[in-house]
Amino acid sequence: MNKREKVGEKTIYYNSLSIEARDILEKIKNNEYVMGKTLQKKDNREVRLLTIDGKKYVLKRERGRGLIDLIFRTTLNNVRKLKEKKFNNIYDVEIIAEKRRGMGVEETLILAPYIEGREPREGRDYNKVMESLRELHSMGYFHGDSKPKNFICNHEGAILIDTKLKRSKFGVGKWKDVARLQKRTPEKLDLTRYFGDYRKNIAYYLAVAWVYKKELFRGVRIYQEVF
Ligand SMILES: Nc1ncnc2c1ncn2[C@@H]1O[C@H](COP(=O)(O)OP(=O)(O)OP(=O)(O)O)[C@@H](O)[C@H]1O
Ligand SMILES: [Mg+2]
Numbered sequence: 001m002n003k004r005e006k007v008g009e010k011t012i013y014y015n016s017l018s019i020e021a022r023d024i025l026e027k028i029k030n031n032e033y034v035m036g037k038t039l040q041k042k043d044n045r046e047v048r049l050l051t052i053d054g055k056k057y058v059l060k061r062e063r064g065r066g067l068i069d070l071i072f073r074t075t076l077n078n079v080r081k082l083k084e085k086k087f088n089n090i091y092d093v094e095i096i097a098e099k100r101r102g103m104g105v106e107e108t109l110i111l112a113p114y115i116e117g118r119e120p121r122e123g124r125d126y127n128k129v130m131e132s133l134r135e136l137h138s139m140g141y142f143h144g145d146s147k148p149k150n151f152i153c154n155h156e157g158a159i160l161i162d163t164k165l166k167r168s169k170f171g172v173g174k175w176k177d178v179a180r181l182q183k184r185t186p187e188k189l190d191l192t193r194y195f196g197d198y199r200k201n202i203a204y205y206l207a208v209a210w211v212y213k214k215e216l217f218r219g220v221r222i223y224q225e226v227f
Helices: 019-029 069-085 124-140 172-184 191-195 201-209 211-216
Strands: 002-007 010-015 035-040 045-052 054-063 093-100 104-113 151-154 157-160
Touching: 002 019, 002 069, 010 019, 010 069, 019 045, 019 054, 019 093, 069 093, 124 151, 124 157, 124 172, 172 191, 172 201, 201 211
Parallel strands: none
Antiparallel strands: 002 010, 010 093, 035 045, 045 054, 054 104, 093 104, 151 157
16 A cells, blocks of 8 residues: 655655555655766656665656646556566566645655666667566556667566556557557567567557557658557
8 A cells, every 4th residue: 555654845655565665755755865867857847866785776756747747656656566566577676755835736746766777779679578468468557668778688578667557458658669669660570579469449549540640640651650
């Protein structure tokens, strides 16, 4: 279950069964952490390395977008559910913190252990990515932003990061994952081998049109772009 705790002006959520999450939270409260380098910085968010007790973590700070942010707590719940189902190729979100303002959320922070590995960059890596996606889909969930950068490849396979792990309703979510992965991968992927048995129903056409909406209006044959 999620535990909620108020620390200063932040509301913190974490899995009450995770001993590690409780320890980390104590350390953070006592300022026993070292901020490391910035991995990514964009207008509304920043990703930084953090060391606690010699162990590396990644802290993502995102400016709030009102109530939409409640979705981040969904991430915490879904990571837990998938880990319980023995799907281990996902980042282990330990703690989520929200800074609220009125009804909305001003800022969200997400803390997860740092995953060693590399961005997928060749056929073998992309195959691992497709394997992980397929397994996730078989459990009824989808990534939601399945570009190569949102996977980290290592000896365990392709680990999903930067995902809210929402449930794939009517198959649209999983088709979006497949289409976005192909769109954002520089080379043509062997999609048939991994997703050839997915049913090309209305969900497929909706998802591909969504992912390739700009190309659609430019007259690109979007369905040939995928498979
Ligand atoms: N848990 C992690 N372990 C290792 N590296 C990570 C982790 N989380 C994030 N990173 C690195 O930081 C980068 C940015 O993180 P993230 O994808 O969460 O941010 P983002 O701003 O949403 O990025 P984008 O919009 O490009 O997807 C990742 O592509 C990855 O290289
Ligand atoms: Mg990302």
